[in-house]
Amino acid sequence: MKEKSKSEKKRSSISLVYLFLKHYIAGNNRYGIHSPFVYNLLTGCIYNKTLPGEFQAIEEQRKKLEKDNRTIEINDLGSKKDKEIEVVNKHCRTISGIAKKSLKSRRQAFLLYRLAKYFECKNILELGTCFGITASYLSMARPDTVVNTIEGCPQIAGVANTVFGSLGGMNIRLHVGDIDELLLPVLNDPGSPDLVFFDANHTKQATLSYFNIILGYIKESTVLIIDDIHWSKGMEDAWKEICSNDMVSVTVDLFYMGLVFFRKGLSKENFVIRY
Ligand SMILES: C[S@@+](CC[C@H](N)C(=O)[O-])C[C@H]1O[C@@H](n2cnc3c(N)ncnc32)[C@H](O)[C@@H]1O
Numbered sequence: 001m002k003e004k005s006k007s008e009k010k011r012s013s014i015s016l017v018y019l020f021l022k023h024y025i026a027g028n029n030r031y032g033i034h035s036p037f038v039y040n041l042l043t044g045c046i047y048n049k050t051l052p053g054e055f056q057a058i059e060e061q062r063k064k065l066e067k068d069n070r071t072i073e074i075n076d077l078g079s080k081k082d083k084e085i086e087v088v089n090k091h092c093r094t095i096s097g098i099a100k101k102s103l104k105s106r107r108q109a110f111l112l113y114r115l116a117k118y119f120e121c122k123n124i125l126e127l128g129t130c131f132g133i134t135a136s137y138l139s140m141a142r143p144d145t146v147v148n149t150i151e152g153c154p155q156i157a158g159v160a161n162t163v164f165g166s167l168g169g170m171n172i173r174l175h176v177g178d179i180d181e182l183l184l185p186v187l188n189d190p191g192s193p194d195l196v197f198f199d200a201n202h203t204k205q206a207t208l209s210y211f212n213i214i215l216g217y218i219k220e221s222t223v224l225i226i227d228d229i230h231w232s233k234g235m236e237d238a239w240k241e242i243c244s245n246d247m248v249s250v251t252v253d254l255f256y257m258g259l260v261f262f263r264k265g266l267s268k269e270n271f272v273i274r275y
Pocket residue numbers: 075076077078079102103104126127128129130131132133134135150151152153156177178179180199200201
Protein backbone atom coordinates (compact mmCIF):
# COMPACT_ATOMS: atom_id res chain seq x y z
CA MET A 1 0.00 0.00 0.00
CA LYS A 2 1.39 3.43 -0.91
CA GLU A 3 1.49 6.23 1.65
CA LYS A 4 -0.83 9.18 1.08
CA SER A 5 1.06 12.24 -0.11
CA LYS A 6 1.44 14.95 2.55
CA SER A 7 -0.98 17.35 0.84
CA GLU A 8 -3.74 14.69 0.75
CA LYS A 9 -3.53 13.86 4.46
CA LYS A 10 -6.33 15.10 6.67
CA ARG A 11 -5.28 18.22 8.52
CA SER A 12 -4.86 17.97 12.29
CA SER A 13 -7.81 19.02 14.45
CA ILE A 14 -5.78 22.03 15.63
CA SER A 15 -5.19 23.21 12.03
CA LEU A 16 -8.88 22.73 11.21
CA VAL A 17 -9.98 24.74 14.27
CA TYR A 18 -7.51 27.50 13.31
CA LEU A 19 -8.79 27.55 9.72
CA PHE A 20 -12.39 27.55 10.92
CA LEU A 21 -11.74 30.57 13.18
CA LYS A 22 -10.03 32.35 10.27
CA HIS A 23 -13.03 31.54 8.09
CA TYR A 24 -15.42 32.77 10.77
CA ILE A 25 -13.60 36.07 11.24
CA ALA A 26 -13.20 36.73 7.50
CA GLY A 27 -16.66 35.42 6.62
CA ASN A 28 -19.83 37.38 5.96
CA ASN A 29 -23.41 36.78 6.92
CA ARG A 30 -26.31 37.97 4.78
CA TYR A 31 -25.84 41.64 5.80
CA GLY A 32 -22.45 42.02 4.15
CA ILE A 33 -23.58 40.65 0.79
CA HIS A 34 -24.22 42.87 -2.23
CA SER A 35 -25.02 40.14 -4.77
CA PRO A 36 -28.84 39.72 -4.89
CA PHE A 37 -28.39 36.10 -6.01
CA VAL A 38 -26.26 35.22 -2.98
CA TYR A 39 -28.33 37.36 -0.59
CA ASN A 40 -31.50 35.53 -1.68
CA LEU A 41 -29.72 32.18 -1.41
CA LEU A 42 -28.71 32.98 2.16
CA THR A 43 -32.07 34.28 3.33
CA GLY A 44 -34.27 31.88 1.35
CA CYS A 45 -32.24 28.72 1.81
CA ILE A 46 -28.97 28.56 3.72
CA TYR A 47 -30.22 30.41 6.82
CA ASN A 48 -33.84 29.41 6.32
CA LYS A 49 -34.37 26.41 8.56
CA THR A 50 -38.14 26.62 8.29
CA LEU A 51 -38.39 24.91 4.89
CA PRO A 52 -40.69 21.97 5.56
CA GLY A 53 -39.47 18.38 5.47
CA GLU A 54 -40.15 15.15 7.32
CA PHE A 55 -36.89 13.50 8.31
CA GLN A 56 -37.83 11.44 11.36
CA ALA A 57 -37.77 8.11 9.53
CA ILE A 58 -34.33 8.86 8.05
CA GLU A 59 -32.95 9.87 11.45
CA GLU A 60 -34.30 6.64 12.95
CA GLN A 61 -32.32 4.74 10.29
CA ARG A 62 -29.22 6.75 11.23
CA LYS A 63 -29.69 5.84 14.90
CA LYS A 64 -30.03 2.15 13.99
CA LEU A 65 -26.84 2.29 11.92
CA GLU A 66 -24.98 3.99 14.77
CA LYS A 67 -25.94 1.12 17.07
CA ASP A 68 -25.21 -1.69 14.57
CA ASN A 69 -22.08 -3.52 15.70
CA ARG A 70 -21.92 -5.95 12.77
CA THR A 71 -18.61 -5.93 10.94
CA ILE A 72 -18.31 -5.58 7.18
CA GLU A 73 -15.32 -5.84 4.88
CA ILE A 74 -14.77 -2.56 3.10
CA ASN A 75 -12.74 -1.49 0.08
CA ASP A 76 -11.26 1.98 0.49
CA LEU A 77 -11.14 3.21 -3.05
CA GLY A 78 -8.43 5.69 -3.85
CA SER A 79 -8.35 7.20 -7.29
CA LYS A 80 -6.66 4.77 -9.63
CA LYS A 81 -5.27 7.72 -11.49
CA ASP A 82 -3.54 9.10 -8.43
CA LYS A 83 -0.29 7.24 -8.11
CA GLU A 84 0.39 8.81 -4.70
CA ILE A 85 -2.58 7.09 -3.10
CA GLU A 86 -3.29 3.47 -2.35
CA VAL A 87 -5.49 1.87 -4.98
CA VAL A 88 -7.53 -0.48 -2.86
CA ASN A 89 -7.18 -1.24 0.81
CA LYS A 90 -9.44 -3.97 2.20
CA HIS A 91 -10.21 -4.09 5.89
CA CYS A 92 -13.07 -4.70 8.31
CA ARG A 93 -15.03 -2.05 10.17
CA THR A 94 -18.22 -1.95 12.17
CA ILE A 95 -21.33 -0.42 10.62
CA SER A 96 -21.66 1.80 13.69
CA GLY A 97 -18.07 3.07 13.29
CA ILE A 98 -18.64 3.98 9.64
CA ALA A 99 -22.01 5.57 10.39
CA LYS A 100 -20.55 7.79 13.11
CA LYS A 101 -17.57 8.88 11.02
CA SER A 102 -18.66 9.04 7.39
CA LEU A 103 -22.28 10.18 7.20
CA LYS A 104 -23.14 13.84 6.86
CA SER A 105 -24.58 15.19 10.09
CA ARG A 106 -28.29 15.93 10.34
CA ARG A 107 -27.50 19.66 10.06
CA GLN A 108 -25.51 19.26 6.85
CA ALA A 109 -27.91 16.75 5.29
CA PHE A 110 -30.77 19.17 5.99
CA LEU A 111 -28.82 21.95 4.28
CA LEU A 112 -28.34 19.73 1.21
CA TYR A 113 -32.08 19.04 1.20
CA ARG A 114 -32.80 22.79 1.40
CA LEU A 115 -30.44 23.51 -1.50
CA ALA A 116 -32.07 20.81 -3.63
CA LYS A 117 -35.51 22.17 -2.76
CA TYR A 118 -34.61 25.84 -3.23
CA PHE A 119 -33.15 25.22 -6.70
CA GLU A 120 -36.01 22.81 -7.59
CA CYS A 121 -33.55 20.06 -8.49
CA LYS A 122 -35.02 17.06 -10.30
CA ASN A 123 -31.88 15.32 -11.47
CA ILE A 124 -29.45 14.85 -8.59
CA LEU A 125 -26.16 12.97 -8.57
CA GLU A 126 -24.29 12.01 -5.41
CA LEU A 127 -20.72 10.75 -5.55
CA GLY A 128 -20.26 8.56 -2.45
CA THR A 129 -23.46 6.98 -1.08
CA CYS A 130 -22.15 5.27 2.05
CA PHE A 131 -25.31 4.09 3.87
CA GLY A 132 -27.60 6.44 1.92
CA ILE A 133 -28.55 8.96 4.60
CA THR A 134 -27.78 12.07 2.53
CA ALA A 135 -29.23 10.48 -0.62
CA SER A 136 -32.46 9.97 1.34
CA TYR A 137 -32.56 13.62 2.39
CA LEU A 138 -31.90 14.74 -1.20
CA SER A 139 -34.58 12.43 -2.56
CA MET A 140 -37.21 14.32 -0.57
CA ALA A 141 -36.61 17.67 -2.29
CA ARG A 142 -39.57 17.26 -4.67
CA PRO A 143 -41.86 14.41 -5.70
CA ASP A 144 -40.26 14.15 -9.15
CA THR A 145 -36.64 14.26 -7.95
CA VAL A 146 -34.44 11.33 -8.98
CA VAL A 147 -31.20 10.77 -7.09
CA ASN A 148 -28.45 8.77 -8.79
CA THR A 149 -25.84 7.82 -6.23
CA ILE A 150 -22.56 5.93 -6.68
CA GLU A 151 -20.92 3.72 -4.06
CA GLY A 152 -17.72 1.77 -4.67
CA CYS A 153 -17.84 -0.70 -1.79
CA PRO A 154 -20.40 -3.50 -2.41
CA GLN A 155 -20.80 -4.29 1.31
CA ILE A 156 -21.54 -0.65 2.16
CA ALA A 157 -23.91 -0.47 -0.83
CA GLY A 158 -25.71 -3.56 0.51
CA VAL A 159 -26.44 -1.73 3.77
CA ALA A 160 -27.57 1.37 1.81
CA ASN A 161 -30.00 -0.79 -0.15
CA THR A 162 -31.56 -2.00 3.11
CA VAL A 163 -31.89 1.61 4.28
CA PHE A 164 -33.55 2.64 1.00
CA GLY A 165 -35.87 -0.38 1.23
CA SER A 166 -36.95 0.59 4.77
CA LEU A 167 -37.56 4.21 3.75
CA GLY A 168 -39.32 3.34 0.50
CA GLY A 169 -36.78 5.42 -1.45
CA MET A 170 -38.27 4.63 -4.84
CA ASN A 171 -36.64 7.63 -6.52
CA ILE A 172 -33.07 6.66 -5.59
CA ARG A 173 -30.90 4.72 -8.06
CA LEU A 174 -27.87 3.17 -6.42
CA HIS A 175 -24.95 2.38 -8.76
CA VAL A 176 -22.29 0.11 -7.30
CA GLY A 177 -18.75 0.54 -8.60
CA ASP A 178 -15.82 2.90 -8.87
CA ILE A 179 -16.79 6.48 -9.77
CA ASP A 180 -13.81 6.53 -12.13
CA GLU A 181 -15.67 3.95 -14.21
CA LEU A 182 -19.33 4.80 -13.53
CA LEU A 183 -19.36 8.58 -13.70
CA LEU A 184 -19.61 8.86 -17.48
CA PRO A 185 -22.30 6.19 -17.99
CA VAL A 186 -24.36 7.60 -15.10
CA LEU A 187 -24.07 11.16 -16.47
CA ASN A 188 -25.00 9.97 -19.95
CA ASP A 189 -28.22 8.36 -18.80
CA PRO A 190 -30.32 11.08 -17.15
CA GLY A 191 -28.55 13.98 -18.92
CA SER A 192 -27.55 17.32 -17.37
CA PRO A 193 -27.63 17.17 -13.59
CA ASP A 194 -29.33 19.93 -11.58
CA LEU A 195 -27.19 19.21 -8.54
CA VAL A 196 -24.05 17.13 -7.97
CA PHE A 197 -22.79 16.39 -4.46
CA PHE A 198 -19.09 15.39 -4.29
CA ASP A 199 -18.61 13.25 -1.18
CA ALA A 200 -16.45 10.27 -2.15
CA ASN A 201 -12.76 10.44 -2.80
CA HIS A 202 -11.48 13.51 -0.96
CA THR A 203 -8.30 14.07 -2.96
CA LYS A 204 -7.27 16.91 -5.24
CA GLN A 205 -6.77 14.73 -8.26
CA ALA A 206 -10.07 12.84 -7.95
CA THR A 207 -12.06 16.02 -7.21
CA LEU A 208 -10.63 17.85 -10.22
CA SER A 209 -11.01 14.80 -12.43
CA TYR A 210 -14.74 14.44 -11.53
CA PHE A 211 -15.20 18.22 -11.86
CA ASN A 212 -13.69 18.27 -15.36
CA ILE A 213 -15.85 15.36 -16.52
CA ILE A 214 -19.01 16.93 -15.05
CA LEU A 215 -18.23 20.26 -16.78
CA GLY A 216 -19.13 18.56 -20.07
CA TYR A 217 -22.67 17.85 -18.76
CA ILE A 218 -23.69 20.94 -16.83
CA LYS A 219 -26.30 23.52 -17.71
CA GLU A 220 -26.36 27.12 -16.53
CA SER A 221 -28.52 26.28 -13.52
CA THR A 222 -26.46 23.31 -12.30
CA VAL A 223 -25.10 23.59 -8.77
CA LEU A 224 -22.12 21.57 -7.57
CA ILE A 225 -21.62 20.97 -3.85
CA ILE A 226 -18.14 19.92 -2.86
CA ASP A 227 -17.67 18.45 0.58
CA ASP A 228 -14.72 19.11 2.90
CA ILE A 229 -13.01 21.81 0.87
CA HIS A 230 -10.56 22.60 3.71
CA TRP A 231 -10.05 19.00 4.88
CA SER A 232 -6.52 18.81 3.43
CA LYS A 233 -4.18 21.03 1.48
CA GLY A 234 -4.99 18.96 -1.61
CA MET A 235 -8.74 19.60 -1.24
CA GLU A 236 -8.13 23.31 -0.69
CA ASP A 237 -5.97 23.45 -3.84
CA ALA A 238 -8.74 21.66 -5.77
CA TRP A 239 -11.29 24.19 -4.44
CA LYS A 240 -9.13 27.15 -5.52
CA GLU A 241 -8.70 25.66 -8.99
CA ILE A 242 -12.46 25.13 -9.30
CA CYS A 243 -13.17 28.72 -8.18
CA SER A 244 -10.83 30.09 -10.83
CA ASN A 245 -12.26 27.98 -13.69
CA ASP A 246 -13.58 30.24 -16.48
CA MET A 247 -16.95 28.47 -16.63
CA VAL A 248 -17.61 29.09 -12.94
CA SER A 249 -19.28 32.34 -11.89
CA VAL A 250 -20.14 32.47 -8.19
CA THR A 251 -18.69 30.18 -5.51
CA VAL A 252 -19.77 30.07 -1.87
CA ASP A 253 -17.37 28.79 0.79
CA LEU A 254 -19.34 27.51 3.80
CA PHE A 255 -16.15 25.97 5.24
CA TYR A 256 -17.56 22.44 5.55
CA MET A 257 -18.58 22.50 1.91
CA GLY A 258 -18.35 24.72 -1.14
CA LEU A 259 -21.09 25.63 -3.62
CA VAL A 260 -20.28 26.20 -7.29
CA PHE A 261 -22.54 28.08 -9.73
CA PHE A 262 -22.32 28.55 -13.49
CA ARG A 263 -25.06 31.16 -13.89
CA LYS A 264 -24.36 33.87 -16.43
CA GLY A 265 -24.83 37.52 -15.56
CA LEU A 266 -23.26 37.11 -12.09
CA SER A 267 -19.86 38.67 -11.40
CA LYS A 268 -17.20 36.10 -10.72
CA GLU A 269 -16.66 36.09 -6.97
CA ASN A 270 -15.97 33.70 -4.11
CA PHE A 271 -18.18 34.45 -1.09
CA VAL A 272 -16.87 33.33 2.29
CA ILE A 273 -19.98 32.77 4.37
CA ARG A 274 -20.42 32.01 8.07
CA TYR A 275 -22.72 29.09 8.49
C1 LIG B 1 -18.15 10.24 3.20
S1 LIG B 1 -18.88 8.77 2.61
C2 LIG B 1 -20.39 9.33 1.87
C3 LIG B 1 -21.43 9.73 2.87
C4 LIG B 1 -22.79 10.01 2.26
N1 LIG B 1 -22.71 11.01 1.23
C5 LIG B 1 -23.75 10.48 3.33
O1 LIG B 1 -23.56 11.54 3.92
O2 LIG B 1 -24.76 9.78 3.59
C6 LIG B 1 -17.89 8.43 1.19
C7 LIG B 1 -18.25 7.14 0.47
O3 LIG B 1 -17.65 7.19 -0.83
C8 LIG B 1 -17.22 5.90 -1.20
N2 LIG B 1 -16.12 6.07 -2.19
C9 LIG B 1 -14.88 6.60 -1.98
N3 LIG B 1 -14.17 6.59 -3.13
C10 LIG B 1 -14.98 6.07 -4.09
C11 LIG B 1 -14.83 5.81 -5.48
N4 LIG B 1 -13.69 6.11 -6.13
N5 LIG B 1 -15.87 5.25 -6.14
C12 LIG B 1 -17.04 4.96 -5.50
N6 LIG B 1 -17.25 5.19 -4.19
C13 LIG B 1 -16.23 5.74 -3.48
C14 LIG B 1 -16.75 5.26 0.10
O4 LIG B 1 -16.82 3.85 0.02
C15 LIG B 1 -17.73 5.87 1.12
O5 LIG B 1 -18.81 4.99 1.39
